Amino acid sequence: xxxxxxxxxxxxxxxxxxxxxxxxxxxxxxxxxxxxxxxxxxxxxxxxxxxxxxxxxxxxxxxxxxxxxxxxxxxxxxxxxxxxxxxxxxxxxxxxxxxxxxxxxxxxxxxxxxxxxxxxxxxxxxxxxxxxxxxxxxxxxxxx
Amino acid sequence: xxxxxxxxxxxxxxxxxxxxxxxxxxxxxxxxxxxxxxxxxxxxxxxxxxxxxxxxxxxxxxxxxxxxxxxxxxxxxxxxxxxxxxxxxxxxxxxxxxxxxxxxxxxxxxxxxxxxxxxxxxxxxxxxxxxxxxxxxxxxxxxx
DNA sequence: TAACAATAGTTGCATATGCAAATATACACT
DNA sequence: AGTGTATATTTGCATATGCAACTATTGTTA
Numbered sequence: 001x002x003x004x005x006x007x008x009x010x011x012x013x014x015x016x017x018x019x020x021x022x023x024x025x026x027x028x029x030x031x032x033x034x035x036x037x038x039x040x041x042x043x044x045x046x047x048x049x050x051x052x053x054x055x056x057x058x059x060x061x062x063x064x065x066x067x068x069x070x071x072x073x074x075x076x077x078x079x080x081x082x083x084x085x086x087x088x089x090x091x092x093x094x095x096x097x098x099x100x101x102x103x104x105x106x107x108x109x110x111x112x113x114x115x116x117x118x119x120x121x122x123x124x125x126x127x128x129x130x131x132x133x134x135x136x137x138x139x140x141x142x143x144x
Numbered sequence: 145x146x147x148x149x150x151x152x153x154x155x156x157x158x159x160x161x162x163x164x165x166x167x168x169x170x171x172x173x174x175x176x177x178x179x180x181x182x183x184x185x186x187x188x189x190x191x192x193x194x195x196x197x198x199x200x201x202x203x204x205x206x207x208x209x210x211x212x213x214x215x216x217x218x219x220x221x222x223x224x225x226x227x228x229x230x231x232x233x234x235x236x237x238x239x240x241x242x243x244x245x246x247x248x249x250x251x252x253x254x255x256x257x258x259x260x261x262x263x264x265x266x267x268x269x270x271x272x273x274x275x276x277x278x279x280x281x282x283x284x285x286x287x288x
Numbered sequence: 289t290a291a292c293a294a295t296a297g298t299t300g301c302a303t304a305t306g307c308a309a310a311t312a313t314a315c316a317c318t
Numbered sequence: 319a320g321t322g323t324a325t326a327t328t329t330g331c332a333t334a335t336g337c338a339a340c341t342a343t344t345g346t347t348a
Contacts, residue, residue, distance in 0.1 A: 008262060009163050010184065011275065014205040015282045016160040019153050021336075022285045037304065040154065054326060061158040066305055068328060073303075090313045090326040118152060120284045122277060130277045131155065133270050138159045140264045141166045165306075181334065198296060210335055212298060217333075234296040234343045 008137070019118060026110055032103060033077070039107065041070055042079060042096065046104045050093040052085070079103060152281070163262060170254055176247060177221070183251065185214055186223060186240065190248045194237040196229070223247060 023036040034042070044059050045051065051059070057067045071094060074080045079100035082092035096104065119127070167180040178186070188203050189195065195203070201211045215238060218224045223244035226236040240248065263271070 006259070008259065008271075008274075009160075009167070009180070011278050011282070012156065012160045012163060015278050015285075016153075016156045017205075017335080018282060018285045019156060023153070024336080035303065036153070052326080061161075062304090063306070064327065065307085065329080068326095069304075072328095088314070088326085092327080115150070115152065118281050118284050122280055126273075126277050127152075129270075129273055130152075133266060133274045134155050134159050136266055137262050138155070138162060140262050141159075141162045161305080168306080179333065196296080206334090207336070208297065209299080209337085212296095213334075216298095232296085232344075236297080 022118075023111070023114055026114055027107065030107065030110055032107060034079075034103070034107070037070055038074055038079075039111070041067075041074060042100060042104050043111075045080065045094060045096050045100070049095050050083075052091050052093055054091075056094065074100070166262075167255070167258055170258055171251065174251065174254055176251060178223075178247070178251070181214055182218055182223075183255070185211075185218060186244060186248050187255075189224065189238060189240050189244070193239050194227075196235050196237055198235075200238065218244075 020036045027034045040060055041056060044056060053067045053071060057064050075082060078097055080094050081097055083095055085091040085093055164180045171178045184204055185200060197211045197215060201208050222241055224238050224240055227239060229235040229237055
């Protein structure tokens with residue numbers, strides 16, 4: 001396809017930004033000082049506690065420095081803690097703290113509500129189609 | 145729709161990030177020190193030279209501080225210049241410089257190539273559908 | 289006209305990202 | 319064992335964004 005796919009980047013970018021903004025503000029309104037990026041990490045750890053930073057990097061599709069600094073912030077806020085790994089002293093395993101677990105529990109309904117809101121008026125078919133297309137774009141941009 | 149729309153935010157975010165990365169690297173490989181965000185502004189100015197910063201903010205869906213700083217960078221690199229407005233001394237009109245114009249001309253084919261690449265294997269119908277859905281998400285997140 | 293509100297832009301602070309370079313540790317191979 | 323390579327994480331630098339606060343100027347209106 002040519003010439004028609006004019007402003008995909010623009011629509012992608014502004015929508016992503018707005019979605020993140022909504023999540024961030026909802027967290028803030030609920031009394032939680034957490035960014036969407038931090039939420040993603042907490043959410044992953046909630047289903048797989050004790051991942052290493054490089055595991056987290058892979059699962060969140062971020063690079064090592066980004067994860068390193070997000071973990072810094074989450075640790076500073078006492079949502080997670082780094083535990084050294086016995087067999088490999090280069091690594092840390094990252095665990096949710098009590099407070100981290102509570103926070104994920106508290107925010108999960110809010111996140112579901114926002115997800116539903118973002119998808120209002122759209123169908124299951126739309127979802128399938130959208131995922132197919134966006135992941136095709138992702139693949140198209142992944143090759144050299 | 146419920147419960148199914150699980151990871152839209154994640155797919156949006158990682159795809160947007162990858163698209164921007166591809167554009168940035170392509171610019172760099174072509175010898176241009178320009179970010180995708182800076183490109184968007186140059187591209188808008190190329191079709192409407194002399195917009196004010198608040199016009200640019202509106203058209204690019206960014207806030208005033210973001211535009212202010214992007215213009216700072218573009219001006220420092222001599223791609224644009226701020227011209228004071230006679231009737232309203234609060235305002236600047238932003239103009240592409242010679243170099244800015246040359247740069248847009250040089251990068252346009254590259255941008256088109258990348259747009260085509262991102263849309264490879266997808267149809268005009270996919271495009272319509274995708275735009276409908278992503279803009280619906282945008283609207284859903286725009287209301288209070 | 290004086291006071292107040294609105295508009296245009298800038299600046300400071302916190303966060304996130306990409307990249308390159310650095311450190312520390314583990315692994316592999318001769 | 320010793321050298322070189324790979325892996326895990328951190329740090330520095332540049333850029334972008336959201337938000338709040340600030341300055342300067344313009345508009346409104348009592």
